[in-house]
Amino acid sequence: AKKALIIGAGIAGIAAAIRLAVKGYQVEVFEANSYAGGKLSEFKQDGFRFDAGPSLFTMPQYVDELFTLAGKKPSDFFSYQKLNELCRYFYEDGTTLTAYASTDQFIAEVSKQTGEAEGSVEKYLENSRNIYNITNHVFLESSLHRLKTYLNWDTVSSVLRFGQIDAFRTMNTANETFFTDDRMVQFYNRYATYNGSNPYTAPATLNVIPHLEQHYGAYFPEGGMYSIVSSLAKLAESLNVKFHYDSPVEEIVLEKQRAKAIKVKGDILQGDIVVSAMDVWFTYHKLLKRHPRLFPKKALSQERSSSALIFYWGIKKQFPGLNLHNIFFSTDYKAEFDHIWQHRDIFHDPTIYLNISSKYKPDDAPEGCENWFTMINVPANTTQDWDSLIAGARANILKKLTRILGEDITDLILCESILDPRSIESRTSSYQGSIYGNSSNSRFAAFLRHANRSSKIEGLYFCGGSVHPGGGIPLCLLSAKIVSDYLPAL
Ligand code: FAD
Structure with a gap:
């Protein structure tokens, strides 16, 4: 059998391993860490369990597809439930807004809490669906770097409608035309952060994201987010990966311009193809550093996405007013993004995302307690003074949560761990600690992501959040599919 060597056991590397094993390859995966999952990992502390990275699970069908492909029943390995509530929002003016999965219920909630006309949300979601229908096939499910994609009727019909994808104004500008209420503009601007971008510069094409969440829903894996990784790794092992x-x-x-082998702990291991499922920037700068003339300079010089600062807190109390996903909005969203993208530091009133998996999986926290994953968006690591930024942010986050929840949160913290851009960078070799690869702040971003196959080095393929089609679990899974679509079954 032909041998595939995969670098990195993040979600993309595991998905690629499964697909190639199904195609008949003999697959070996090499992972720098002692565990699988990369950014999608977990840890335990003082009786609490925390999912360390992703917390929002969308498009579960892409995970199911891997089990089905291997001839297995997904639910024998992995199960999840659909959320009725997508997220609870808290504004500093006292408004709370629950984003219900049911569109009708959500529309009624918006009109009750903000007074925004019911038709606005409907129109908004219609626009979002339209962008999805036009872009999905071309930008997400196919290679942008393959002639075949462009010779396809779906593509042609999409290209003919490109005027409708709203690429020439920013998300914020578009959102201001849909809503009269500032709270709703802020609500929909937040979707730019789903791929680490800035709603004040990113093209309004990204307004496709609300459709994915509202229409396809959000889910909770019964075993927590990490069960996505552990069940897929188990599936891969059952296929002899x-x-x-x-x-x-x-x-x-x-050898010449062909990937022939990899070097691990000084040993040379031969393979027929090599798949890099690690960050593309480090793939070139570390693993191919002897071949600078083969570097795709433009792709590697793109702006990176934002990073994250997370406080994992074991909290000795339960908050019935909170749910799985909660957002505490900044009073000045524009200033917050200016700090991230221009000043490259942290605004004093950041938007806080609070995820509590023990709401759905009670054994993630001791009785009467909750496991708080408290995250804010921060700039990518360009050697800022993180220790002082983190100390300031921690104080501001605690002040804000204490104010809105009416309870001194500092007193409730039993244990704490912190993840910041430096540790994201060092633990997963993610350039600048960015969490979604390149940013999508320019309307050309989609075309400037690295392809899933090297055009200069034969036998070298790429998948994962730093290459086409982009970051986030669903897109990482699609990138592995595009890689396997390049290769014939053996
Ligand atoms: P990674 O997970 O980074 O895996 C790459 C692997 O390669 C790592 O295990 C690394 O150790 C390994 N590696 C690197 N260099 C080498 C080497 N030289 N040799 C061997 N192995 C190597 N996405 C969502 O869908 N929903 C969310 O809610 C969400 N929230 C997030 C929150 C945070 C805090 C973070 C960090 C990310 C979040 N994401 C979210 C993004 C998502 O986690 C990533 O897009 C996805 O997990 C990336 O997977 P990957 O396989 O491409 O890369």
């Missing part, structure tokens, strides 16, 4: 942990790949070995 071999995982090597604590095995950082040092080099991709080329």
Whole structure:
């Protein structure tokens, strides 16, 4: 059998391993860490369990598809439930807004809490669906770098409607035309952060994201987010994929311009194809550093997405007013993004995202307690003074939560861990600690992401959040599919 060598056991690497094993490849995965999952990992502390990275699970069908592909029943390995409430929003003016999964219920809630006309949300979601229908096939499910994509009727019909995807104004500008109420503009601007971008510069095409959440729904994996990884790793193993942990790949070995082997702990391992499922920037700068003339300079010089600062707090109380996903909005959203993208620091009143998995999985926290994943968006790591930024942010977050929840939160913290851009960068080799690869702040971003196959190095493929079609679990899973679509079944 032909051998596929995969670098990185994040969600994309595991998905690629499954797809290639199903195609008949003998697959070996090399992972620098002692565990699978990369950014999608978990840890335990003082009786609490925390999902360390992603907390929002959308498009579960892309996970199910991997089990089905391997001839297994998804629910034998992995189960999840659909959320009735997508998220609870808290504004500083005292408004609370629950984003219900049911569109009718949500529309009624918006009109009750903000007075916004019912028709506005409907019109908004219609626009979002239209953008999805035009862009989905071309931008997400296919390679943008393959002639076949453009010779397809779906593509042609999409291209003919490109005028409708709203690429020439920003998300914020578009959102201001849909809503009269500032709270609703802020509500929909937030979707830019789903791929680490800035709603005041990102093209309004990203207004496609609300459709994904409102129409396809959000889910909670019964075993927590990490069960996505553990069940897929189990599936891969059942297909004879071999995982090597604590095995950082040092080099991709080329013969002429063909990827022939990888170097791990000084050993050279031969393969027929190499799939880099690690960050594309480090793939070139670390593993291919002897071949600078083969670097795709433009793709590697794009602006990176934002990063995250997370406080994982074990809290000795339960808050019935909170749910799985909660947002505490900044009073000045524009200023918050100016700090992230221009000043490259942290605004004194950041928007706080609070995820509490123990709401759905009670054994994630001791009795009477909750596991708080408290996150704010921060700039990518360009060697800021993080220690002082983190200390300031921590104080501001505690002040804000204490004010809105009417309870001194500092007193309730039993244990704490912190993840910041530096640790995201060092733990997963993600350039600048960005969490979604490149930003989508320019309307050309989609075309400037690295392709899923190298045009210069034969036998070298790429998947994961830093290459086409982009970051986030669903897109990472699609990137692995595009890689496997390049390769014939054996
Ligand atoms: P990674 O998970 O980064 O995996 C790459 C792997 O490669 C790592 O395990 C790394 O150790 C390994 N590696 C690197 N270099 C080498 C080497 N030289 N040799 C061997 N192995 C190597 N997405 C969502 O869908 N929903 C969310 O709610 C969400 N929230 C997020 C919150 C946070 C805090 C973070 C950090 C991310 C979030 N994301 C979310 C994004 C999502 O986590 C990523 O897009 C996705 O997990 C990336 O997967 P990946 O496989 O591409 O990369």
